[in-house]
Amino acid sequence: MSRCTATYRLYDDKADFRKKAESIAVGMTVGSWTELPQAKRESMQKHLGEVLQVDVHEPEGAAPGERYADVTIAYPDINFSRDIPALLVTVFGKISMDGKIKLNRLGFSDHFVQGFPGPKFGIAGIRDILGVHDRPLLMSIFKSVIGLNADELREQFLRQALAGVDLIKDDEILFENELTPIEKRVEVCLKAAEAAQKETGKKLLYAANLTGPTSSLKSQAKKAIGAGANALLFNVLSYGYDVLHELSSDPEINVPIAAHPALAGAFYPSPHYGISASVLLGQLMRLAGADLVLFPSPYGSVTMPKAENMAIRDELISRELPMKASMPVPSAGIHPGLVPLILRDFGTDVVVNAGGGIHGHPMGTEAGGRAFVQAIAAAQQSIPLAQYAEDGHPELKAALDAWGGER
Template sequence: MVIATYRVIDNPQALAKRAEGIAVGLTIGSWTELVQTRHQQVALHCGQVEGIEVIDEVSGGRVIAEISIGYPQANFDGTFASLLTTVFGKLSMDGEIRLIRLQIPNQLAAQFPGPKFGVSGCRARYNVETRPLVMSIFKACVGLTLPELVEQFEAQARGGIDLVKDDEIFFTEAYATPEARVVAYRAAAQRVAEKTGRETAYAVNLTGPVHQLQQRAQKLAELGAGALLVNMVAYGYDVVAALAADPEINVPILAHPAVSGALYGGDTYGIEADIVLGQLARMAGADMVIFPSMYGSVVLGEAATARLIGHLRSESVHRPALPAPSAGIYPGLVPQLYRDFGNDLIVNAGGGIHGHPGGPAAGGQAFVEAIRAVQGGWSLADAAKESDVLRQALEKWGTPS
């Protein structure tokens, strides 16, 4: 059974009938419309009410309740389309109701690809074994020519970071195709590596019509892309799963949360963020998952973040994925990031790198120095005495109070 739990606001006397309506309505449709001889035939596919729990009272005599429904595994075909349509399809339009938990048995979860690389595979690919990875976000890329983009990539790579990722809104190919960018950035990374000893990888935004994505991803991997940035919700989980399952696409998938707020943004509607950005992302094959941090202007909150991280790291039939909290990340936050997320982490920054007084190279280096300090057991204040770039970052952004 797949057990889905919903939070509803309703009259207490209506809960049992509503739960039964969900169980039947999302599986066999209706008992009353079936002739008696068909009852036994479809019974194995009928949903079951697993539990009803009143959580709180609200105005007007209504209550907040959690309803759990079990859906037979035989109803699913190993696609996210079948999973989401079954557990929340037409139900998502039925007033104040929110999908808050999904329990998926291992036998069904194993039909989804999960991460091809996972934490250990990404660490091996990027040659980062004992510390968090550092990723920089391209800023100001739409409308720039290829030489201008290469210049910006080189500036970020000089900071010694591990990954530079495209902006997720970079769809236009008027100035530079994804293929041209991969080739040019890889050459730039090799030039920088001759001086720094470290070759920075490039996470290219995978764009284009859905029916062409797999072929384009294969080509980008062949050309040397370091990762594929995929707008996971905009393109769909099944698209991500197809990419992850393809043996010719031998690069990690970096899942971006664009559009996901439309699913989890309400309190009484939609799907919980940890399901959207954690549970389903890992099942689909995301090796690295970007999500709103707890520190910026777009915030998930501690409880939702903890559940999301739990999905990415829990014991499972799939490899664990790397979390990449995003928005509001600056060098002074590095000790807090360690405390909140541990060592298996991507430190992902845009403004915190590009806004450094010394430019993006200095911004990246400040993060590298901050991580080195934490791993060495030093305070950032002490480390800043020996590092001008870290000192400048702390002077500009400070540390959490």
């Protein structure tokens, strides 16, 4: 019997967690069991959920509110259609509202996973496009773009491109607007990218923000691709995972998709409720086909505990899934001094992603990008940043002076 699993953390000072787990396993599948006649039980057996594990954590002298259990339940695939909405409603629909319960992990059956082609490009595919295989990638974020016209946008794009970044992404709060509709943004920015490439010799991906009514997203994406778009940015959680899945599995949408974590904080930070960051931004983003996944780093301004960050990364690259790996993009408050930390924690398969850390550089945007390029080069060679900075890299030196080095 093919089954998906869900692991929850339940907090309760007194509950019989085993009983509670059984009631979830029955209640979220066949509804009732003990009352069923024997013949009915036989036909229902294949639909019945099963408690696989109950680990009660009850330290001696635990204060009120500290007692919890990690519970894993298996749900027969036969009960739900092979899509993320059905899976989520099955494993966390009603019970999300029933006391202190957090969904901490999913386990996908082979059968379920086969419904998901996953990322079209993934880490290797993005590297192939850019022709960069041996170092972390560098992404720059448009800043303060609301109200800018196409010329102003082009100007900001060019400065970032000349800095030598590999990817540039739209601000996630830039929606369809009259000044810079997506096909126009793509057109002016990619022209600027070409101009910059003549100077830098570097290829560049520009992730344009895909917005608007759900039913128009595919045509918007194709319009953008028609105008030359070579990547897309998408606010997945405001639309739903299934929308990303449909976009990523459309053969005509043949560019990498970067998933933005906007709204994720409504789900993951509470210990008692919601969905863990590794399910939300790790397992489900990859399943739905995100080639790159942004999430708050443990280093910068908007922070997430490091263990959760590592759990996201593990899910994005885990070999347990047959699909391509998604590129982790720890974000927010990143400055060059943090680069060695990022590489230590994530290895080479990571995107160093900066907004303020590039645009806010004391010597300007171009210098801001170069400081990161230098920091990555130093970290790759295990040269201390301060030493590398002194060694003829004034942009890195200015960044370290402004924001500090490794912490």
